[in-house]
Amino acid sequence: MSAPETIRSDVASVARTRFTVALGDITKLPVDAIVNAANSSLLGGGGVDGAIHRAAGPDLLAECRSLNGCRTGQAKITMGYRLPARHVIHTVGPVWNGGDHDEEELLAGCYRNSLSLARERALKTIAFPAISTGIYRFPAEPAAGIAIRTTLAESKDGAFEEIIFCCFGDDMAALYDRLLPQMLSGA
Numbered sequence: 001m002s003a004p005e006t007i008r009s010d011v012a013s014v015a016r017t018r019f020t021v022a023l024g025d026i027t028k029l030p031v032d033a034i035v036n037a038a039n040s041s042l043l044g045g046g047g048v049d050g051a052i053h054r055a056a057g058p059d060l061l062a063e064c065r066s067l068n069g070c071r072t073g074q075a076k077i078t079m080g081y082r083l084p085a086r087h088v089i090h091t092v093g094p095v096w097n098g099g100d101h102d103e104e105e106l107l108a109g110c111y112r113n114s115l116s117l118a119r120e121r122a123l124k125t126i127a128f129p130a131i132s133t134g135i136y137r138f139p140a141e142p143a144a145g146i147a148i149r150t151t152l153a154e155s156k157d158g159a160f161e162e163i164i165f166c167c168f169g170d171d172m173a174a175l176y177d178r179l180l181p182q183m184l185s186g187a
């Protein structure tokens with residue numbers, strides 16, 4: 001997988017899964033599925049959700065209308081339409097509200113349920129944005145820890161070839177570049 005507008009570093013592999021950090025726009029990635037940090041309406045919004053709907057075109061919104069929304073921590077799948085990605089997995093992260101409202105478990109659910117849909121469809125290459133860390137204000141470091149821990153646990157069966165953490169800024173990419181080797185070396 002490669003894309004002109006992303007910079008990637010190959011960080012580590014566990015079993016048959018390669019874990020990669022990408023810096024740039026997730027809508028440019030030609031993977032089996034990109035994950036959308038959506039809201040419970042699934043009808044679009046700002047941030048990465050807005051970017052994905054703009055790049056995919058109106059057919060994505062039409063399919064999303066048929067899904068009857070999505071609960072926080074859950075995930076639903078659509079086609080990718082004009083995106084280079086074949087599918088979009090829409091998940092709804094928790095709004096950060098101090099940390100004692102099940103935010104961590106709900107965020108882990110986003111990663112777990114997204115990968116569960118990918119596994120059901122035999123999708124092998126999956127790119128995640130840093131779910132909940134923008135408009136929903138989840139602190140970046142604990143969010144990255146949850147993302148890595150949960151995706152690692154879900155890939156132990158070798159179902160995925162590549163899991164990409166697509167970071168939309170240097171600070172987020174540096175955080176994943178630091179945490180990934182640390183956390184994967186203990187795996």
Ligand code: AR6
Pocket residue numbers: 024025026027037038039044045046047048049050051093129130131132133134135136137138166167168169172
């Ligand atoms: N590619 C990759 N990552 C991106 C992109 C992009 N094109 N654009 C933003 N990010 P956010 P949330 C990063 O706010 O916090 C929407 O309105 C961004 O820098 O997109 O889960 C939805 O409809 C941040 O690190 O999602 C919901 O209402 C990460 O993606 C709400 O925002 C997530 O930021 C969801 O908020």
